[in-house]
Amino acid sequence: MSNQSLIALLDRVDRHPGQAALRARSYELLGLAAGSRVVDVGCGAGLAVAEMAALGARPIGLDVDGQVIEVARSRHPGLEFRRSDACDLPFGDGELAGYRADKVYHALADPARAAAEAWRVLAPGGRIVLMGQDWDTFVIDSDDPALTRVMVRARADAVPSPHAARRHRTLLLDAGFADVTAEVRTGVFTDGSLLPMVTGVAEGAYAAGAVTRCQADDWIAEQTGRARRDRLFLAVPMFLAAARRP
Incomplete structure (x- = not known):
């Protein structure tokens, strides 16, 4: 998926009322104080950075993708965005009061290293919030549950750390x-505008060799028909873990 397509999809997800509530919960767990310096790791197009700034914090958005950072800067002039890897943050020891990472750790080969880096940059008493989906727990209604199960598993196996979200608590404790x-x-999600999220599961399974092109196309056609008839159903559990640096 191109950067432009990914940003468009994430924009549609972000507009979902449930996602707005999820972001608000993450800010509550961070305990944002006026003027507090916080980082949003994997900031994407910068929505959370803008929302935290509106709450009075001094957020910095980080993303490993330079093109995404340029989009964030164009959308939110005056806010701070930098290109950076989650495992090598551009901050000194104990420099930050808050750390937030949303839908990031599954994309990392070594989530534990990122958690250790979060510990390093947070001041004593600083708060951390991790959010994300477990790629094995997608629930998609389909006429062929067995094939859907194969596709979800195959798509999950293509992710660097597909089960990072269920391990958030353990990562923070460790x-x-x-x-x-x-x-x-x-x-x-039942909105047809999120159909690319669903069909991406089939494309990922095909790319992994788990299903044939015909199987993927037939499944995509079924899901497309469901979206057209308002019968699309996707449920994605989002796992949140929060903690304090002693």
């Missing part, structure tokens, strides 16, 4: 964080 909490909020 990194030395305290007062670790975990919760889940399930997003339910």
Whole structure:
């Protein structure tokens, strides 16, 4: 998927009421204080950075993709965005009051290293919030549940760390964080505008060699028909973990 297509898809997801509530919950868990310096790792087009700035914080958005950073800068002039890897943050030890990462750790080969880096840049008492989906827990209604199960598993296996979200709590505990909490909020998507998220599962399974081109095309045709008839159903549990650096 191109950067432009990915940003367009994430924009549609972000506009979903459930996702707005999820972001608001992450800010609550961060305990944002006026003027607090916080980082949004994997900031994408910068929506969360803008929302945290509106709440009075001093956020910095980071993303590994330079083109995405340029989009964020164009959408939110006056806010701070930098290109950076989650495992090598451009901050000194104990420099930040808050750390947020949304839909990031599954894309990392070594999520534990990122959690250790979060520990390094947070000041004592600083808060961390991790959010993300577990790629094995997508629920998609289909006329062929067995094939759907194969596709979801194959798509998950193509992700560097598909189960990172279920491990958020363990990652934080192992990194030395305290007062670790975990919760889940399930997003339910029936809007046909999110069809690319569903069909991407089939394309990923085909690319992995788990299904034939014919199987993928037939499944995509079924899901496209469901979207046309308002019968699309996708449920994605989102796992949140929050903690404090002692």
